[in-house]
Amino acid sequence: MLVDGFGRELTEIRMSLTDRCNFDCVYCHNEGLGDTRGPMAPRDEEMTTDEVVRVLSVAADLDVEAVKLTGGEPMLREDLEEIVRRAPDGMEVSLTTNGSFLPGRAEGLVEAGLERVNVSQDAVDPEAFAEITKSGAYDRVVEGVDAALEAGLDPVKLNMVVFEGTVEYVPQLVDRVAERDGLRLQLIEYMPEIAGHPEWAVDVDRVHEWLDDRADRVETREMHDRKRYFVRAEDGDGEGMVEVVDPVENADFCESCHRVRVTHDGSLKGCLNRPRVHPMGELSEAEIRAAFHEVVGDRVPYYGEFMVEEDGEWVRNDEYVGEPLVVEHGRVTADDD
């Protein structure tokens, strides 16, 4: 198993299969790659099925236990079922999707070996949903969640980005997961680092305080030091789980981050927020293995190392100012500033 210089074992990879999307959520960070808008047709730079499978196979040899397939919208890939089917034995395969393509495909994905799904849902009414996602697909998403549950992907996590445009809907979504079996809620702190608009951020401590009052019990997940709140339905015995993902300016979160990322065009990234990437393209398995070693060896905790606190503010560590944007077999090919 690979371990970085801060003692963090590499146990998971997050793999973006495309940067295309059929939605245009106002907050989207697109896994660190900028805009998702543009043509829906597959792009040449996307990894092929075989390339995806090769990277997964090397990761499995390095004892990576789980892969999260994401995007852009990963369900725009028609070979998604094949990718899931060909993922290495023993590697947990999960998916994060906007849910609009799950109706009709959820069952096939389960047959192929998909074990979990997270579905983004920021509101419980179509108008609010349309305003945030610039899409009229609210009903499809709700059907998608049902399809996932029917296909046996229980529990389904609903992902909600908490920012100025959604914070008022938090109580409704919390009630929904408390009332309905098989659902969990993940409240994700809005990350302005890549998406811009820092003024949209809301104080995540207030969300924690509100949940603390509402919950019967609270647990902390090892990964990312994430809090999990267990809430009861107002009028019944159901219990729902609400997890808070709060990475922004949170050194504790980064301290137990066991993930690296693969971009849709086949580059390895040691951190969602760090620009430095390592292209893997059509590399052999041995070269991909070497890329994993290099990227993991080069990891830094984003907050606390790449960003350091100075006079109460987080600023970029002088050591990394001007660090290369792209590294190719250890060679610098471009500078980011």
Ligand SMILES: Nc1nc2c(ncn2[C@@H]2O[C@H](COP(=O)(O)OP(=O)(O)OP(=O)(O)O)[C@@H](O)[C@H]2O)c(=O)[nH]1
């Ligand atoms: N900064 C940062 N944000 C993360 C990280 N992991 C998840 N997030 C945020 O949470 C969003 C949703 O993540 P998902 O992939 O659906 O879920 P997950 O956090 O992997 O949770 P599990 O399904 O339980 O593994 C991501 O797109 C990010 O915005 C991380 O390692 N660092």
Ligand SMILES: C[S@@+](CC[C@H](N)C(=O)[O-])C[C@H]1O[C@@H](n2cnc3c(N)ncnc32)[C@H](O)[C@@H]1O
């Ligand atoms: C980039 S999307 C890709 C997968 C899929 N299209 C979806 O929306 O679920 C992955 C997750 O990132 C979250 N996300 C996007 N932009 C974000 C931001 N600026 N801050 C926090 N989370 C964000 C989304 O809500 C979603 O749950």
Ligand code: SF4
């Ligand atoms: S559905 Fe996902 S990838 Fe698409 S715009 Fe929304 S958050 Fe971004």
Ligand code: SF4
């Ligand atoms: S180091 Fe921190 S910011 Fe980077 S991916 Fe991990 S948790 Fe996210």
